[in-house]
Amino acid sequence: MDIPIIFWLFIFLGGMASGFIDSIAGGGGLISLPVLLAVGFPPHLAIGTNKLQSVFGSGMAALRYTGKKLVVWQKIWPGVLTSLFASVLGAWTLTRIEAAALEMALPFILLALWCYVAFKKNLGNQRGQARMRDGLFYPAAGSLFGFYDGFLGPGTGSFWTISQVSLIGMDLKQATAASKPPNFASNIGSLIFFLIAGKAVLAAGLTMAAGQLIGSWLGSYLVIQHQPRFIRPFFLAVVAAIVIKLMGENFGLF
Template identity: 40%
Template sequence: MLELAPEIIALLFLAAVAAGFVDAIAGGGGLITVPALLAAGVSPVAAIATNKIQGSCGTAAATWTFWRKGRIDFALLKWPLIATVVGAALGAVTVMFVDTTWLMVLLPLLLAAIAVYFLVGPKASDEDVHARLTPFAFGAVAGGIGFYDGFFGPGAGSFFALALVTLLGMGLTRATAHTKALNLASNLVSVAVFAVGGQVLWAVGLSMAVGQVIGGWLGSHAAMRFGPRLIRPLLVVICLAMVVKLLSDPTNPLRVWLAGFF
């Protein structure tokens, strides 16, 4: 059983507060907490599993805050939530058995594309527009993102937010609120699968969960107060920061390929 020094636990707690704040607004907090767990000596699969524990609590705090303010329509999310749960369960099972190298090539490209969309694309306001998909059809998209969230996770909030804005026509603050509900569903089912597989470090995850709840509460209130003025730029910054973080790894396959190309 891995034992961490108190000062390491304290640093992981602070990382969880920052991740909870970011997650509640733009997603991507996993790119703060997963590397922090890996740096503390936690194995990759255990880091992903433990990250789901603390991420679930922070997302639950944000979801509760948005729901109490009347920002989440669970009737609308019925089919997307079901699809997200199924996708997340399949993703969590898959990550314990397959090589994730290909994901390190695809993920930076997807995150960069999202950043470009929110930076130069149509201005995402708080006004709802015509939906391109029905909630039932959107379930297929939600299921795919749920699979990714169970499989790896960081950036899933950004993917959900973009899909809700572009495909269900939601305003940015409303999309952010509904993203939290979808994220919570995928996190909870992932935790269940990882727990059955014995991959969760419960003491570490629960201590970080306290920090996530604090950060999630602060972030959700900030999102409702400032709306797109805060959400849009933070989405861009977080997506680009995640791209830089992923490509900062000298072993990242995409970085290796680009270095050889140039």
């Protein structure tokens, strides 16, 4: 069966847009998952294929930010390690129980996060005071956010970014950079599970991954070149879009 070139071009461009947004503010799945569903992928294959392509984007961003010394690995490695293992557990749990209750609650949690950032005008513009020790925060956050990413996923990068701003005292630029390695790890962990379960389409995932690499490089370049306040409008726009999408899906608004 011949697949038209427009199919490959569409998912490639979808991957590029997803990588660009995700490297700046997280939430790239808001673009990539609907792209896969739009071209006819059933949900169970779309989720696994989406994880495959997102590994490349988050990996590229993690490498770029590490190369520019925006990631302090001595601090974050416990979060990376726990994210990896917790995401496998989350993906496994997804196959065993219904996620309906969390899906219904998620848009309200993200809306509260959006309000918190929107009304604290200077949040993340510069380094703040740490409220939790790194040695406690990263294992706990990695376990929680890693499990969530494997289990459900939307907004994982946003949760990482704002928790590091609020609890570790990072600015938005540092927090965005530091969120990518653990996000990459949780993508890897859940992807392994989906590949073993046969729930990822390699050709489509790798085509999107090529776009992800380009988009992620461009997005991370902009973050590196600009001040932390540059990230804020992107972050608010992405979280608002996720909230609207989830509200629409959960409550039949559109």
